[in-house]
Amino acid sequence: MNQLYRAIIVLLFLQPNITFSQHVVLEVNNVRTLYYGYNNRLEFGTTDGRPFELIAENATLELDSTLKEKKQGAWYVLNPFQYQNVRVIMVDPKSKIAFDTIRFKVEMIPDPEIYWGTLSAGNEVRYITESRLFARTSLLCPLNVSWRITSWECIISGISDAPMHGTGNDISAALGNIRLAKMDQKAGKRTNTQIAFICFVVGPDGFSRKIAAVFSL
């Protein structure tokens, strides 16, 4: 009998990598989506605690050292370089046999919305005080994306001046004409005045997007 126990204990030690400095991963609602041109920060685990190595297909996979200092466990940065067929294969470190493939859906970072100060596009501008435009990802989208407005163009409906241009997000150059239009509207000389901004916005994926926003006076 003692021999049997010995054998089992030996077997136990043969099981690789059973160490007890632990971290546990909680997957929520089977979310398997990645964003293109975005540092998707992920952690992986196996349902039975089996050790694993990761091989990424059509994406780069790196250990995230910055996040690991703050959080427990091993975090990875997954950057898809292709729009389709992005998957991560889990391989047994010893036998190099794959035991699971995780397929990811890849999406582009959703386009941002243009805000005039705190006012979102489509709204009525009551006070013309704010001189900056901002691009923000929709509040429903959880991605931490910072957008940069590189240039803008402003057109006011029914005003004969050529479109006003500017770089950055400062629209002070256009405010004079907008105020004039507002004064005209207050005086009853015009109605339904619309102000269109066409902004060039750069996201973390490096792609420049053209976003239009129309405000009404």
Add this chain to the structure above:
Amino acid sequence: MKNIQKKIVFSTLLILLSSAGFCQGVVFNLELNSLYHGYDNLIQIGYQEGLVDVSLQAEGATLTKTSKGYIVRTLKGSKLTEITGTLKNGDTVCHYYYRNMPLPQPVLYWGYSRNGEMASPEEKLLLLHYSPGIVFENEFNIIDWRVTIGERVFNGKGNLINDEVKKLIYVQNVNKVKAIVEVNYTSKVNPTAEKTSGIFWFENPYYQNRVSDAKVYFIDKDSSNTEIFDPESPNSLIGLVQHNTFQNQWYLSKIQSNRLLNSGANLFKSPSAFQTIPFVEDNPKSPNYGMPKIEVLPDGTMMYNYPEPANLYYDVLDINRIVVFESTFIDSMSGQKTTTISHVGLAKKYSGSGKYDVVCVIPFNEISSSLDIETIQETTDSLILNQYKRIPSNLDWDQVLQFGSKLEYLPNMFTQYGHVTLPFFSSSSKFDEYAHVFDTVDFVLEERSTIPLANVYGEDSTRLQSNGNVEIVYPEREKIFKSISAPVDSIHVYVISEIENVFFTDRTQPSFKPQRVVYTVNTKDGEFAFCQISYLNRQEYSYSSLFDRYIVPLSQLEWKKQIQQSVSKGRAYDLTNKKDIKALDRQFNLDAFQGLPANLLGVCVGCK
């Protein structure tokens, strides 16, 4: 000792068995960490360094262990769930925060077209999808649908629209048909039926404006018709067109804008010309199939590849001639013959050109519909512009508003001081009880503070609305009371409204949402409706928007009358007559009839 030995044998076997069995990878995405209210969220445990016995504790949610994993139900009103996993010895092995969100609302699609877009009547499938940025997996099942086109309503089961709807779209006497679609649906997540709706627009390919056999009239700008031409008046025809150019995309044709730009004319780039939907990789063999196409600009920046915008120009300034197209058509539904104004063209002379250029041609009904006003026209054999229907007496109106000493109907003033909000009504009472509000209470001008409240992190404070949108919270509104007085008794407003809940931060309050509003005017011949608005799918709840935007200013009635008079007196150019076409050719650059085929007037473009 024997017991301990047995335990060791058992647990060892367990570990061996489990590692030999089915194993799955588990992924956690740092940012996509939403839990949803009213939904069985599934949490699966994955281990990085061996199997351990973890117990999970949740704050802001309840946990139930099942064979698949943990089912997490968020607590009502909680915004954050914190889940901590601990070992038996008290070591923490994981610590996660999840954002608690309401279940996202799907968006209605008619074929490939999203709610609010142009759709094709040939498409028959109604679909529900989430908007981009929402990664929640769900499937929808449309139980039934209801399509409203004009006054007609069609119902059906399932998500396939029947042919009757297509037929109805094709027999409408407009080229842009609006359909309001309401559907009841269930989802994989929520088996109880929910309701959503959408508006779709259709190009009617069978609509013929028949300009080719119409008569053409001119109205030139002079001192007598300032109601039409005065750009200073916001409700003149020209003022109306100038201020609505963005919405309605009345841009010049490419041929015309190229010619005018080459001759040095000053045209305006249309903001709607900037296509914001990029080209998509359409080669199925490409690894980036479905992804937006990227172009690299000379300075090295990578840019989404958008459709060419530069050729869209507009110009609606300094208009001094109006071209009126009269046309006769036969209503395919009733068989009645109607003569009416089909289009209005705005023309101007550019410097250096002896001829007029028509810079935009607008379907006449669109001038009204641009302000969301549906004018009601009766079909007769004579030319009609403002043929108003008598008010339908069989309808059960909830309320009739009469303009009196306190509630004034002024053509321009009302739009200017239109930010009128009535107090919210309580649900138990009928609208009638609040009729006195119009007579006794002064109107409230609500001013909104532009600086939002900050939350504890110093960010803008936000609030989730019932429809899933997130709204920035502003401080309490400042109320300024403003009274309006002076009588105009002739105008009545008939309202059918329904009670709908409006959500506030701390309470839900029922309020009146207008369903159908008809404006009438008292004339010598009796009471006539001159404007009808159907509010089936509008989001506005207060009557402010109603007064602010949807009223027909009297000056509009005036210019419509003037056009009618000019047409009845003016010289008609018959487009079937060769002499008349030659006369037109002498006066106009005839490549210019924007929106209409260039050879419509029998003139070949580019050849003389």
